[in-house]
Each structure stands twice: as structure tokens, then as C-alpha cells.
Amino acid sequence: MSEAAVKTRAAEADALTQRLDALTLPEAGFTAAARADALARLRAMGLPHPRDEYWRFTDPRPFNAPLPQPIPLEETSPDSPLFTDRDRLVLVFVDGRFDAAASSDLALDGAEIDILSQAETRADHWAGALYGKLEAAGQTPVPRPFAALNTAVAADGVLIRVTGKPAKPVHIIHRRASAEADVSWHHLIRLEPGAELTLLETGMVGARSNGVTEVDLAPGARLNRIAAKRAGHQKLGFSGIFARVDAEAAFKNFELSVNGTLMRHEAVVEFVGDDAVAHVAAAVLGDGRTGPFHHDDTVFVTHGAERCESRQVFKKVLKNGAVGVFQGKILVKPGAQKTDGYQISQALLLDDDSQFLGKPELEIYADDVQCSHGSTTGAIDETALFYLRSRGVPKSRAIVLMILSFLADALAEVEDESLREDIAERLDAWLTRHA
Amino acid sequence: MLKINNLHAKLEDEDKQILKGVTLEVPAGEVHAIMGPNGSGKSTTSYVLSGRDGYEVTEGSATLNGQDLLEMEPEERAAAGLFLAFQYPVEIPGVGNMTFLRTAANAQRKARGEDELSAGEFLKLVREKAKTLNIDAEMLKRPVNVGFSGGEKKRNEILQMALLEPKMCVLDETDSGLDVDAMRLVADGVNALRSPDRAFLVITHYQRLLDHIQPDVVHIMADGRIVKTGGPDLALEVEKNGYADILAEVG
Ligand SMILES: Nc1ncnc2c1ncn2[C@@H]1O[C@H](COP(=O)(O)OP(=O)(O)OP(=O)(O)O)[C@@H](O)[C@H]1O
Ligand SMILES: [Mg+2]
Numbered sequence: 073m074s075e076a077a078v079k080t081r082a083a084e085a086d087a088l089t090q091r092l093d094a095l096t097l098p099e100a101g102f103t104a105a106a107r108a109d110a111l112a113r114l115r116a117m118g119l120p121h122p123r124d125e126y127w128r129f130t131d132p133r134p135f136n137a138p139l140p141q142p143i144p145l146e147e148t149s150p151d152s153p154l155f156t157d158r159d160r161l162v163l164v165f166v167d168g169r170f171d172a173a174a175s176s177d178l179a180l181d182g183a184e185i186d187i188l189s190q191a192e193t194r195a196d197h198w199a200g201a202l203y204g205k206l207e208a209a210g211q212t213p214v215p216r217p218f219a220a221l222n223t224a225v226a227a228d229g230v231l232i233r234v235t236g237k238p239a240k241p242v243h244i245i246h247r248r249a250s251a252e253a254d255v256s257w258h259h260l261i262r263l264e265p266g267a268e269l270t271l272l273e274t275g276m277v278g279a280r281s282n283g284v285t286e287v288d289l290a291p292g293a294r295l296n297r298i299a300a301k302r303a304g305h306q307k308l309g310f311s312g313i314f315a316r317v318d319a320e321a322a323f324k325n326f327e328l329s330v331n332g333t334l335m336r337h338e339a340v341v342e343f344v345g346d347d348a349v350a351h352v353a354a355a356v357l358g359d360g361r362t363g364p365f366h367h368d369d370t371v372f373v374t375h376g377a378e379r380c381e382s383r384q385v386f387k388k389v390l391k392n393g394a395v396g397v398f399q400g401k402i403l404v405k406p407g408a409q410k411t412d413g414y415q416i417s418q419a420l421l422l423d424d425d426s427q428f429l430g431k432p433e434l435e436i437y438a439d440d441v442q443c444s445h446g447s448t449t450g451a452i453d454e455t456a457l458f459y460l461r462s463r464g465v466p467k468s469r470a471i472v473l474m475i476l477s478f479l480a481d482a483l484a485e486v487e488d489e490s491l492r493e494d495i496a497e498r499l500d501a502w503l504t505r506h507a
Numbered sequence: 508m509l510k511i512n513n514l515h516a517k518l519e520d521e522d523k524q525i526l527k528g529v530t531l532e533v534p535a536g537e538v539h540a541i542m543g544p545n546g547s548g549k550s551t552t553s554y555v556l557s558g559r560d561g562y563e564v565t566e567g568s569a570t571l572n573g574q575d576l577l578e579m580e581p582e583e584r585a586a587a588g589l590f591l592a593f594q595y596p597v598e599i600p601g602v603g604n605m606t607f608l609r610t611a612a613n614a615q616r617k618a619r620g621e622d623e624l625s626a627g628e629f630l631k632l633v634r635e636k637a638k639t640l641n642i643d644a645e646m647l648k649r650p651v652n653v654g655f656s657g658g659e660k661k662r663n664e665i666l667q668m669a670l671l672e673p674k675m676c677v678l679d680e681t682d683s684g685l686d687v688d689a690m691r692l693v694a695d696g697v698n699a700l701r702s703p704d705r706a707f708l709v710i711t712h713y714q715r716l717l718d719h720i721q722p723d724v725v726h727i728m729a730d731g732r733i734v735k736t737g738g739p740d741l742a743l744e745v746e747k748n749g750y751a752d753i754l755a756e757v758g
Contacts, residue, residue: 454560463614
């Protein structure tokens with residue numbers, strides 16, 4: 073190794089030490105071993121660097137810094153809160169810590185709900201066998217340092233084990249209480265055979281946030297997860313979803329993402345049983361006018377079983393210098409015959425300053441599969457815009473309609489009509505404000 | 508109603524003159540037809556009138572009831588009463604037909620200072636008009652023109668026209684792609700809207716449509732100009748002999 077390289081290594085190790093020193097490790101109970109393992113993994117892989125294959129388009133340094141820049145608390149929100157007009161079980165997290173007073177009672181027919189910080193010290197908790205396991209499995213072949221960091225240090229989160237079909241969704245809401253909070257949470261969602269759940273996650277995240285959700289679906293289980301967290305401006309956020317999908321199970325994940333200086337969403341999905349379905353989708357809106365906007369979706373879907381269907385549907389609307397990144401991979405393992413894998417990533421650039429960087433990948437080791445991907449970058453269709461205007465629709469409204477049209481395929485991934493309408497309204501409001 | 512005088516237009520990014528002095532007047536209550544060879548500038552005339560980007564007017568004028576159309580945005584022209592039924596109606600995935608129709612109708616009402624229609628009132632109105640045009644109500648739930656057949660798209664144009672109740676209707680080859688029955692429905696739709704304070708400019712290649720929609724005046728366009736104007740017989744002459752004689756006659 074050259075002298076320079078030795079120096080770089082040493083500097084990187086220092087950066088990791090400083091990063092870890094800035095954190096308070098929670099008092100661990102049943103997660104202790106998993107946390108120690110995660111820390112060891114993180115030390116072995118180090119913090120990411122722009123030379124790393126999956127960090128070329130997104131500069132990890134703001135995530136690597138020991139502490140985030142404080143961001144003043146938002147005084148008001150321009151939007152009314154999402155999904156509030158239905159019966160839900162509400163779990164509120166303030167700066168990443170569970171707020172029992174603001175939350176619903178944890179009892180829910182067909183599910184067992186615990187809070188990580190409260191359950192840690194219990195013996196024989198089901199979550200002990202799952203915590204950090206899917207994250208650890210998802211580190212191969214691509215290292216995911218911030219997910220390992222999360223497993224090591226996350227102080228709180230929900231632990232949901234579903235055995236039946238609860239009548240109402242579980243709604244996790246994030247709130248902020250301090251300007252400088254460096255927030256992390258770690259959720260475990262385990263659905264037993266045939267169980268079903270709708271999981272909603274919304275709210276305002278901290279100046280810097282790191283959320284990991286491990287999803288374990290037993291045969292025949294169905295999870296619909298819809299996340300629409302508000303980044304607000306200037307925020308830094310990492311999130312990781314690690315899903316293990318067993319036979320005939322269905323996992324539908326949709327994320328709405330607006331604003332945020334630097335957002336990295338990783339989704340790692342593995343089929344371990346035949347005839348299962350997994351869809352990951354996102355609608356992303358970025359306007360660089362109020363500060364830098366950089367949004368990165370990095371997805372890895374592994375087909376390790378036969379006849380599974382995977383969909384990746386990612387749509388990004390970018391303006392005023394906003395940057396969108398999509399890195400999506402479909403890996404079909406030997407023997408995963410009759411795989412049906414599809415991936416589409418599209419950006420709508422509303423001006424010449426904005427940018428979309430796409431890295432679609434297919435890696436296939438089975439011969440009888442159907443896999444494809446598409447990635448496009450485009451502007452608003454002038455003919456359609458004129459068509460709308462010729463009918464009397466004002467230009468600004470016509471543009472909003474065209475953007476909603478562009479986002480429609482992603483939004484269609486939300487199965488529940490009323491949830492979909494709530495999201496469409498939120499999109500419409502944002503687009504109208506940013507017209 | 509519509510007065511076009513010596514209208515010259517070229518492509519914005521190219522030195523290509525397309526309209527070379529179109530002069531035409533359609534009084535209220537009348538139906539005028541424009542016929543002419545492919546590429547003569549018929550669609551371009553309709554686009555320039557309705558304000559599509561990409562064309563530059565280099566000379567001449569176009570007014571609707573005295574208002575200068577060329578100074579207005581496309582949506583202002585619509586609110587002023589101009590309607591263009593497109594030769595190629597546009598598909599807009601992800602935008603529901605009903606949402607589109609109601610947004611358009613209410614935007615125009617708002618621009619004219621009228622009250623907006625409620626969702627209920629509007630639905631009733633649409634159902635009624637759709638029925639007369641034999642448009643399946645299920646179709647209206649689909650995104651704008653997506654998955655519509657060619658003929659269904661054309662009928663959807665006429666439905667929009669019936670809902671928006673414009674003053675000046677320009678129909679660009681609404682008859683092409685229609686089967687015989689659909690053509691009759693479209694013609695009936697147009698005839699139902701005929702009134703002393705409304706005018707039509709019907710672009711077509713075929714006499715067939717004009718059997719159903721009796722024009723008052725027929726114009727022949729060639730190479731960016733109106734080269735001949737006459738009565739309904741002119742369309743019959745074109746149908747029989749083509750354009751060669753007329754073009755030779757006008758030089
Ligand atoms: N955007 C454009 N770019 C290039 N050429 C154009 C454009 N618009 C019109 N033209 C040209 O202008 C001429 C007139 O076209 P236009 O569509 O108005 O003809 P038309 O009379 O409607 O023909 P048709 O009967 O085939 O519909 C044609 O030569 C056409 O190719
Ligand atoms: Mg034409």
C-alpha cells in the first residue's frame with residue numbers, strides 16, 4: 073500500500089470512530105448480540121466513500137459527518153396530515169423515541185405490538201431472533217454501512233408481529249422536538265402465515281435521520297406499506313427496507329418523498345419461497361429552489377425462488393437543479409425459474425438544470441425467466457400540454473395534471489383507493505405550491 | 508364571428524413558411540368547410556388559431572368577435588369561445604376523463620366569471636351528452652383517450668365540444684376514422700349545436716361528412732392559401748374530379 077493510501081485508510085477509520093463517538097449506544101437487552109455484530113460489520117466495511125460502486129452518484133459525506141447541522145423546527149405545515157380520517161392504531165415517535173401519551177393503546181386484534189425500547193429487556197421476545205438478521209443478510213453482495221450503523225445504535229422502533237388480519241392499519245407518525253436531533257429508529261415487522269397488515273408511516277423527520285425496517289413475511293402473508301415521511305428542507309435522511317418474502321406472500325411498498333437535501337432510500341428484497349410477489353414503488357418530488365435536493369433510491373431484488381413477481385416503479389419529478397438517482401438491480405439466482413421481474417425508473421425534468429442518474433442492472437442465472445428494465449428521462453409532453461390548454465385549462469394547472477399523469481403508474485401501486493386519493497391530494501397540493 | 512386576414516405563419520425553429528396569406532371569414536350561424544390537398548396547411552391554420560407553440564405568425568391577423576386571438580394564451584382563446592377538435596386527439600395516461608372534462612369546463616366558466624359546476628351537476632350533464640353521442644359511461648372513467656379506438660377518440664372530441672359549448676368550433680378531420688354510424692352520430696352532435704350565435708369551420712377531405720353537415724360555404728386551401736371559395740357544390744366537384752382542375756384554374 074502506498075503511503076497516501078495508508079493515510080487515507082487511517083483518515084477513514086478516524087472518521088468512523090468520530091461518527092461512533094458522537095452516538096449514544098442504547099442499553100441493549102435481547103438485541104445486544106445483534107448490535108455488537110452490526111458494529112463489527114460496520115467496522116469491517118467502513119463508512120462509504122464516493123469511490124464505492126453504489127455511492128458514485130450520491131456523496132455520502134454529510135451522512136458520514138459526526139453530527140448533522142441543526143435545522144430549525146418547522147412552525148407550520150402547509151399540508152394537512154395524511155391518513156387521519158380513518159380508524160388507525162397510531163404510534164408516535166418524537167425525535168425517534170416512542171411517545172406513549174400521544175399514541176394509541178397497543179392492543180390490536182390479530183397483532184402483537186411492542187416498542188423496542190420497552191421490550192428490549194424482556195426474555196424470549198420473538199424479535200430477538202429477527203433483529204438485525206435481515207439487515208445482515210442484505211449486506212451481501214453490496215455493503216450497506218448506514219443500515220449496519222442503524223442496527224448497532226437505533227434506540228427505538230416498533231416490533232409488530234401479525235398473526236391475523238387486523239381490522240385497521242398501524243400508523244407510525246414521526247415528530248420533531250429538537251433542531252439538532254440525529255434520529256434513528258429500527259422497526260421489525262413479522263407477518264405469520266396468512267396474516268395481513270397495512271402499515272403507514274408519515275410525519276416530519278429529524279435534521280438527520282436513519283430508519284431501518286425489517287420485514288419478514290411468512291407464507292401467504294400480505295403487507296402493504298405506505299410511507300410518506302416529510303423531510304422538510306435541508307434534511308438528511310437514510311432509510312433501509314429489508315424484506316424477506318416467503319412462498320405466496322405479497323409485499324407492496326410505496327414511498328412518497330418530497331423535499332430534503334440528501335435522501336438515500338435503500339430497499340433490499342429477497343424471495344425465499346415460490347409464487348410470491350413484491351412491488352417497491354416511489355414517487356419523488358424535488359424542487360431545488362429552496363435549497364439543494366438530492367434523492368437516491370437504491371434497490372436490490374433477489375429472486376431465490378420460482379415463479380415470483382417483482383416490480384420496481386420509480387418516478388421522480390425534478391426542477392430547479394434537483395438531482396434524482398435510481399440504482400436498481402434484479403438478481404435471479406440459479407433455479408429461480410419463471411421469474412417475472414420488471415423495473416422502470418423515470419424522471420420528469422421540468423427544466424434544464426435538473427438531473428437524473430439511472431443505473432438499472434439485471435443479473436440472471438436462470439434460463440426460463442422474464443426480466444426487463446426501462447429508464448427514461450423526459451420533459452413534459454408539449455402536445456398533451458397544448459391539448460389541455462386548448463380546452464381552457466390554465467397552463468399552471470395543465471402542468472400539474474401532466475405531472476400527476478407522469479406519476480400515475482407509481483401511485484397505482486397503492487392498492488387502497490382512499491389511501492391513494494390522500495396521496496394524490498398531497499401530490500397535487502405540493503405541485504400547485506411549487507408550480 | 509371568426510375573421511382571418513392575410514395570415515402568414517412559419518415554423519418557429521425553421522425557415523419554413525407554411526401559411527402564406529390565409530383570408531377567411533366565418534359569420535355567426537354559418538358552417539364553413541375547408542378542403543385541400545394533404546400538407547396544404549389546414550391543420551396548421553387550426554393550430555395557429557388555437558395558439559399552439561412552434562409556429563410564428565409573421566403577418567396578418569385573426570380575430571374572434573373582434574378579440575385579437577393571436578395575442579391570447581391557448582386557454583384564453585378557449586375561454587373566449589374557440590374550440591378545436593383535434594385531427595389526432597391526445598392520450599393522457601393517469602388523468603381521468605371526468606377530471607379532465609370538469610377541470611376544463613370549470614376553468615372556462617371561472618375565466619368568464621361564471622359559477623363552477625358541482626361534481627354532481629357536471630356528472631349528470633356529461634352522462635346526458637355522452638348518451639346522445641353513444642359514448643359508454645364506462646369510457647369516461649378511463650384516462651383521457653387512453654385505450655380509446657380512433658372513432659371513440661373523435662367522438663370524445665365532440666363530447667368535449669358539446670360540454671364546453673364554444674362559440675367557434677374548428678373540426679379538424681373529425682370524420683376520418685369514423686364508421687358510417689359514428690359519422691352520423693358526430694354529424695348529429697354538430698347539428699344539435701348549430702345555432703345563430705355559433706359558427707363552425709369543418710376541415711375535411713370527404714364530401715360524405717358534408718352530406719350530413721350542410722355547409723354554407725366551402726373553401727379550398729392549397730399551399731398555405733385559400734385559393735377558391737364557393738357553395739356546397741364545390742365540395743361535390745372536388746369529390747368527383749379531385750383538386751387538379753381547381754389548382755390549374757387558379758394557377
Ligand atoms: N411542426 C412542424 N414541423 C415540420 N413541418 C411541419 C410542422 N407543422 C406543419 N408542417 C408542414 O407544414 C405543411 C402543412 O401541414 P398541415 O398539417 O397543416 O397540413 P394539412 O393541410 O392539415 O394536411 P393533411 O390533410 O394531411 O392533414 C406540411 O408540409 C407539414 O409537413
Ligand atoms: Mg391536417
